[in-house]
Amino acid sequence: xxxxxxxxxxxxxTLALTAAAGVVWAVPTYxxxxxxEAGSCTPTAGNASATVSTRSVQVGSTIKITGAGxxxxxxxxxxxxxxxxxxxxxxxxxxxxxxKTIWAIVEADSTDGTLDAEIELPDGTAATSAPALETxxxxxxxxxxxxxxxDEMRTVATNAFTVLPADEVVPDAPAWAHEEVRNGGAxxxxxxxVTPGGRLxxxxxxxxxxxxxxxxxxxxxxxxxxxxxxxxTGSGILQGDATIWALLDASVxxxxxxxxxxxxxxxxxxxxxxxxxSLFSGKFASGDxxxxxxxxxxxxxxxxxxxxxxxxxxxxxxxxxxxxxxxxNPSATFGxxxxxxxxGxxxxxxxxxxxxxxxxxxGISHLDSSVHANRTIWALxxxxxxxxxxTAEIRxxxxxxxxxxxxxxxxxxxxxxxxxxxxxxxxVRTLQSEEFVVGAYKPNGIPxxxxxxxxxxxxxxxxxxxxxxxxxxxxxxxxxxWVFLSAYTDDDSPRYPWGEKWFRADARGxxxxxxxxxxxxxxxxxLVAQDGNLGRKGGCSAGTTSPSPAPRRxxxxxxxxxxxxxxx
Numbered sequence: 001x002x003x004x005x006x007x008x009x010x011x012x013x014t015l016a017l018t019a020a021a022g023v024v025w026a027v028p029t030y031x032x033x034x035x036x037e038a039g040s041c042t043p044t045a046g047n048a049s050a051t052v053s054t055r056s057v058q059v060g061s062t063i064k065i066t067g068a069g070x071x072x073x074x075x076x077x078x079x080x081x082x083x084x085x086x087x088x089x090x091x092x093x094x095x096x097x098x099x100k101t102i103w104a105i106v107e108a109d110s111t112d113g114t115l116d117a118e119i120e121l122p123d124g125t126a127a128t129s130a131p132a133l134e135t136x137x138x139x140x141x142x143x144x145x146x147x148x149x150x151d152e153m154r155t156v157a158t159n160a161f162t163v164l165p166a167d168e169v170v171p172d173a174p175a176w177a178h179e180e181v182r183n184g185g186a187x188x189x190x191x192x193x194v195t196p197g198g199r200l201x202x203x204x205x206x207x208x209x210x211x212x213x214x215x216x217x218x219x220x221x222x223x224x225x226x227x228x229x230x231x232x233t234g235s236g237i238l239q240g241d242a243t244i245w246a247l248l249d250a251s252v253x254x255x256x257x258x259x260x261x262x263x264x265x266x267x268x269x270x271x272x273x274x275x276x277x278s279l280f281s282g283k284f285a286s287g288d289x290x291x292x293x294x295x296x297x298x299x300x301x302x303x304x305x306x307x308x309x310x311x312x313x314x315x316x317x318x319x320x321x322x323x324x325x326x327x328x329n330p331s332a333t334f335g336x337x338x339x340x341x342x343x344g345x346x347x348x349x350x351x352x353x354x355x356x357x358x359x360x361x362x363g364i365s366h367l368d369s370s371v372h373a374n375r376t377i378w379a380l381x382x383x384x385x386x387x388x389x390x391t392a393e394i395r396x397x398x399x400x401x402x403x404x405x406x407x408x409x410x411x412x413x414x415x416x417x418x419x420x421x422x423x424x425x426x427x428v429r430t431l432q433s434e435e436f437v438v439g440a441y442k443p444n445g446i447p448x449x450x451x452x453x454x455x456x457x458x459x460x461x462x463x464x465x466x467x468x469x470x471x472x473x474x475x476x477x478x479x480x481x482w483v484f485l486s487a488y489t490d491d492d493s494p495r496y497p498w499g500e501k502w503f504r505a506d507a508r509g510x511x512x513x514x515x516x517x518x519x520x521x522x523x524x525x526x527l528v529a530q531d532g533n534l535g536r537k538g539g540c541s542a543g544t545t546s547p548s549p550a551p552r553r554x555x556x557x558x559x560x561x562x563x564x565x566x567x568x
Contacts, residue, residue: 349425
């Protein structure tokens with residue numbers, strides 16, 4: 001592809017758009033970033049955290065989130081934006097925020113930064129979100145720093161929760177404190193805090209064989225982050241596998257897949273050690289449903305595991321002032337290895353940081369929790385304890401739903417590296433990689449806003465409007481070049497009439513689009529074009545101007561229909 005565009009990037013010109021009758025702009029909540037509530041805030045935790053306590057919920061229902069450590073350094077509690085699945089679920093309007101991927105905005109307690117909030121989920125149809133929220137596992141992303149003056153930039157992902165169909169009954173959980181896991185239509189509850197020398201409570205429902213009757217469930221106990229499991233010896237070995245700690249069969253599981261039992265704990269457990277429980281079905285009976293469900297680390301002797309090896313006595317001397325990440329092979333293959341390296345990832349408490357790695361902002365998930373309870377974490381990387389550098393190989397999904405959900409598509413992708421929650425004392429940091437390409441190149445996602453636009457310049461951007469049809473010509477654009485179009489208000493706030501769609505220029509450097517019919521954009525706006533070619537995505541070098549005259553040009557007319565049109 002010829003990529004010799006000299007100015008394609010931030011081009012802007014004024015575009016007159018009229019609203020459908022009766023459309024009123026919604027004022028974004030907290031958008032004025034006014035000063036935080038006065039008064040001191042003493043956090044109850046050093047790092048910000050967030051947990052979804054409602055682990056199973058029907059579509060359209062409410063989930064509860066709790067957290068701590070959300071104090072605004074300027075005073076009061078933080079104002080927090082909440083996204084579903086890393087922002088892949090959007091609202092249909094700007095009633096909550098101009099950025100429709102912000103699903104809710106919540107406020108932390110002004111005195112101690114704790115969080116206790118309820119959030120209503122989409123109802124599973126296109127009437128409440130774009131796209132419709134699907135059933136299955138989801139996560140939330142909480143962000144602070146841009147919604148209240150003086151606040152600290154933070155980003156925290158919650159644990160996974162499961163959304164059920166509207167007609168599926170949420171099972172009744174046991175009264176005792178538990179961790180809930182779900183897979184393949186079955187639910188299990190595992191006692192969340194254990195005492196060495198005691199017993200582990202377990203309950204479940206839905207563990208049935210497709211042909212009727214109960215599944216046989218293998219229970220394994222994981223004792224280290226590196227995969228060491230509790231082992232039986234001698235006559236205690238089950239099914240020839242010493243790592244099966246217990247086998248729940250028809251003597252424990254009833255015909256409807258329900259069980260309520262307890263098992264002995266492995267000897268030698270220590271306070272605060274790593275301790276997770278995995279349940280498996282599908283191995284011991286022909287045709288049974290294959291399920292894998294693993295808890296997060298449970299509390300042992302009153303203390304929850306806080307991360308990997310203790311390297312607080314190892315002085316880490318970073319080789320760079322700021323953390324970095326480099327994609328070593330930006331052209332990759334489905335199911336192949338992606339090599340990445342980085343510098344500057346030191347843990348302030350000592351040693352190197354432990355990093356969670358996500359693909360496309362968490363838009364690609366594992367099919368199970370074998371890597372992490374949060375399945376959007378695709379890989380874990382440990383930086384060197386001496387200098388915070390790393391080199392790691394990450395196996396990519398193979399492009400089918402056999403290895404990821406959804407299937408990885410060909411085109412451009414990014415990684416998101418996060419630290420702070422995987423080791424005690426570590427700094428909360430987040431860094432996006434450059435793009436890498438799997439198969440044929442295609443940009444994805446919304447590029448970063450261009451910021452303040454200079455008035456009186458258009459740098460070769462020509463716009464011709466006839467009713468709802470708009471033709472955009474970018475000087476220097478070649479056939480096939482990728483272009484992202486957005487519209488900006490007088491205060492340089494972006495609007496996205498065509499969602500996340502990227503366009504390709506024709507042989508004359510033109511893009512033809514149609515204005516949305518739902519009245520989502522109104523008034524006199526500036527049109528901005530951003531470069532989407534590999535290595536230059538989002539590049540900018542332009543300002544704004546009033547549109548120059550063009551043959552057969554007319555003013556925009558009020559759309560005849562208020563029905564929403566989805567960009568193709």
